[in-house]
Amino acid sequence: MSKILQYLRTNTFRNNLLIAIGFVLAIFLFIYLGLKVYTKHDESIEVPQVKGLHVSAAISALENANLEYQIDSVYQMDAKPGLVIEQDPEPKFHVKTGRTIYLTIITQVAPEIAFPKIKDKTLIEASSILKNHNLRIGDTTYIADIARDIVLDAQFAGQSIREGRMITKGSKIDLILGNGQGANEVQIPDLSGLTVAEAKFALQGIGLSLGTVTYDIGVSDTSTARVITQFPGLETGITSIGSKIDLTLSNSIPTTPTTTNPTSTQKQKTNP
Known part of the structure; x- marks a missing residue:
């Protein structure tokens, strides 16, 4: 030791x-x-402001600052194609030379999507669905239909477009909607052989009403009597919604129904 x-x-x-x-x-x-x-511990540069520039101007600014870049693209409706909307790191952030700056730009070409189902949807529902799919509503046309503000048809470039068809994002879709009033005119039905109750039900179903009811002589039970003539008749073709149809009923039904005005041959007359 x-x-x-x-x-x-x-x-x-x-x-x-x-x-x-x-x-x-x-x-x-x-x-x-x-x-x-x-x-390069003591060497750093300030990241330039490229957000809001066109991608070509942004690339030029980054190259002049000796910075690398990587580009990703997204689609935004009504946004200018090629516009830089995001950058990482943020402007004025200090980085070393050669650092990669990540850019997000608006794509130059809009992608395509499958057209969604909007037929038979309300206008509010269809508007929300189209907006969520980056589609826009073009013209809205109302036609006679009992369903108010219901999408009856969707059109693109003047042609009906079906569900699932590929269409460019941002496209305008024209909508055909019902006005809630239905058709102004309907086809006159053939009521021959029906009882008064059956005829009244048939007329109400298409927006018409029962007019004057006339019973032929000898009718004892009006509930079993059958329509033998109606006015207006089938030869008239169509009539306005709400119009009245006059009927003549009898216990004997002719083989060929006539359509003369029942008031000209009436024997007994009742009003419904």
């Missing part, structure tokens, strides 16, 4: 210790300076 203590007091030990310490310091300094040069 005494020999070790004596050696530690010698000049040889002190010299070796100083050499070892100097060697460690030299290695540490070399590594520190090397990393500083490699990582």
